[in-house]
Amino acid sequence: xxxxxxxIDSSSIxxxxxEVGKHFYWNIAGFLIHGQVLLVIWFVAVIxxxxxxxxxxxxQQIPRGWQNFMECVLEFVTEIAKNQLGESFxxxxxxxxGTLFLFIxxxxxxxxxxxxxxxxxxxxxxxxxxxxxxxxxxxxLLTSFTYFYAGLSKKGLGYFKHYIAPIPLLLPLKILEDFTxxxxxxxxxxxxxxxxxxxxxxxxxxxxxIIPLPIMLLGLFAGSVQALIFSTLAAAYIAEALE
Amino acid sequence: xxxxxxxxxxxxxxxxxxxxxxxxxxxxxxxAGQAVEGIARQPEAENKIRGVLLLSLAxxxxxxxxxxxxxxxxxxxxxxxx
Numbered sequence: 557x558x559x560x561x562x563x564i565d566s567s568s569i570x571x572x573x574x575e576v577g578k579h580f581y582w583n584i585a586g587f588l589i590h591g592q593v594l595l596v597i598w599f600v601a602v603i604x605x606x607x608x609x610x611x612x613x614x615x616q617q618i619p620r621g622w623q624n625f626m627e628c629v630l631e632f633v634t635e636i637a638k639n640q641l642g643e644s645f646x647x648x649x650x651x652x653x654g655t656l657f658l659f660i661x662x663x664x665x666x667x668x669x670x671x672x673x674x675x676x677x678x679x680x681x682x683x684x685x686x687x688x689x690x691x692x693x694x695x696x697l698l699t700s701f702t703y704f705y706a707g708l709s710k711k712g713l714g715y716f717k718h719y720i721a722p723i724p725l726l727l728p729l730k731i732l733e734d735f736t737x738x739x740x741x742x743x744x745x746x747x748x749x750x751x752x753x754x755x756x757x758x759x760x761x762x763x764x765x766i767i768p769l770p771i772m773l774l775g776l777f778a779g780s781v782q783a784l785i786f787s788t789l790a791a792a793y794i795a796e797a798l799e
Numbered sequence: 800x801x802x803x804x805x806x807x808x809x810x811x812x813x814x815x816x817x818x819x820x821x822x823x824x825x826x827x828x829x830x831a832g833q834a835v836e837g838i839a840r841q842p843e844a845e846n847k848i849r850g851v852l853l854l855s856l857a858x859x860x861x862x863x864x865x866x867x868x869x870x871x872x873x874x875x876x877x878x879x880x881x
Contacts, residue, residue, distance in 0.1 A: 740861060743861075784853075
């Protein structure tokens, strides 16, 4: 049974709350859905869509403004995929890796930069969607499916040969690896984002001014590094299935 | 929640995060030290070293984060509270 406690119960101090385990539930077709997470996810998706439309609406030979910026972003995510997957395979997976990177990056920064606490929900609070374990597990499972798909589509059923590849003795470890990969991916992202929010909330409750600022900046940095790591690892797992 | 259970959970949460921070602390110190040495030897390789260092630091950080997740579960989603 999940217990609902807020980290610091100081509703008098603005923006000093981090609520863990409290959710704004929507009941859709018999499923309880965390509404606050979906709202911010939609927000991030809309922002990313607007950026892409701005970048591609008026394409010119010599890029300027938004097009230039979005080309830089595309080059960056392509580089992540190319470094892990190599020249010959990266094209097929650059969309997946790039989407992972941009989505996680957008989620982390949206949670850190935008003052969501000004919007009051009946229950729960708006924050980075990645501070909910369901979001990160979904992303990690997508990664698992993708590397299975990559292996199966390249080698067919021969993909499963790698479970007994050097010696069959390692079979249990190889099977275990398929479970620990998504587990560590999801927990790493979830823990980092939540830890950062809790640290900021605790510091803001203790000293409301100036002191939490460096920690917030560290949070922005950690958010981007986590996005980079998640996408790099996803690319590395896919590369491992392909080789 | 039973008071014994809550006391034990709080202590366990503290131990979980504290003990989980020891190993990665040593590891990150080693890695950062070696990286500084590498940069001092070969300043032109700084960018490459920084990238690899950040990635490996994040891997070590993950170990502490697992401890943190255990602590968070004990505090906010305790399976032993009724």
